[in-house]
Amino acid sequence: MILIKNGTLVRPECMKTEQKSIVIENGKIKEIGEGYEDADFEQVIDAKGMMVAPGLIDVHVHYRDPGFTYKEDVITGANAAKKGGFTTIITMANTKPAVDNVETLAYLLEKGKETGIHVIPAAAISKDLKGKELVKMEELKAHGAIGFTDDGMSLMDEKLVVEAMKEAKRLQVPLSFHEEDPYFIENSGVNKGAVSEKLGLGGASAIAEDILVARDGMLAFETGCTINIQHISSRHSVALVKLYKEMGASVFAEAAPHHFSLDETAVLEHGTLAKMNPPLRTKEDQQAIIEGLKDGTIDIIATDHAPHSKEEKEKPFTEAPSGIIGLETSLALGITNLVKKGHLTIEELIAKMTLNPAKLYRLDYGTLEPGKCADVVIFNPDEQWTVDSFVSKASNSPFLGATLTGKVHYTICKGDVVYQN
Structure with a gap:
């Protein structure tokens, strides 16, 4: 048995903290x-001065496996997830081969164990991922697709x-959508506006x-359907x-x-390390995202952890891939830019990362x-x-070198300590 004592419990199920x-x-x-009594337990964790919350859940992660494991x-x-406090990860399907078949799905489930x-x-x-023909959703769900x-x-x-929505509703599973119409994108990864004009890039319009x-x-x-x-x-x-x-x-x-922490001007400072799809947009967009988090319009904080190699990110802007890593900085960015600035309570932040x-x-x-x-x-x-x-194998983050508030010291999953700092 494990005893966790002296900590402040953050309980999103009842939106309260307690000692x-x-x-x-x-x-x-x-x-x-x-x-x-300490003597009654095999392990005692003294969490004095710390908060104890449910293990974090990230619904949007790219592990690049199979097919791109150099990333x-x-x-x-x-x-990386453990260091960031995450105990549950939902991986995306854009691997090679894509997760559109039972064999690839089974490979990931086994490796996940x-x-x-x-x-x-x-x-x-x-x-x-060609957008032409629906996968066998019922079969994939039966074999473990979430x-x-x-x-x-x-x-x-x-x-x-x-067609996908009707089938998903029948199967009682959600669909998640990447929403960017390519017709309105001249160059991806940077918002169409003042920064893209300054860089001489067409950019990606918000209308996309x-x-x-x-x-x-x-x-x-x-x-x-739930989407x-x-x-x-x-x-x-x-x-x-x-x-x-x-x-x-x-x-x-x-x-x-990154979308509630930065705006499009970060591209001027960080270059391709701030290139992502959809891109960082204006300060007004950033503020609207914060307001959406505050009023409950935006339910979830998810990293879109997207690793790329150093060599790839060092290419010219139009050639470098979009995306940044995020698992190891997500909680700290939420505390630093949302909780400490008075936008969310700690209970609200944790609810958006767990419940x-x-x-x-x-x-x-x-x-x-x-x-x-x-x-x-x-x-x-x-x-x-x-x-x-x-x-992580990758280091493509505009937050490299930043000072953040909020540090993970233990991650426990299924009763086992899987990370300790």
């Missing part, structure tokens, strides 16, 4: 209480989208996102999601830490309730640290 101890036994949270693989990606955390693959919506997404690619065929969010929110309302708008970046898209929620559509939205992601994917995680899986993160919300290295 109590946690007892873990046989991989489960046995009880929450007070007055325990990242399931094992190294899981190590070696990590010590929950690594759960999402499968592709369309075969080979949901479906063509992330990295946008679905432009409305007929296919409706807005038009597909408008379409898919309406189709979700029509079909009754997730991935890495929302535009203020107009935030307004659309709010409207669809008010209409009664089952629409979730996720924001990446709400679990609701989207119907997972029985994300709480500290007795009887639940003992997935726990212990962190100091006031400790400052400098981002100087990563356990």
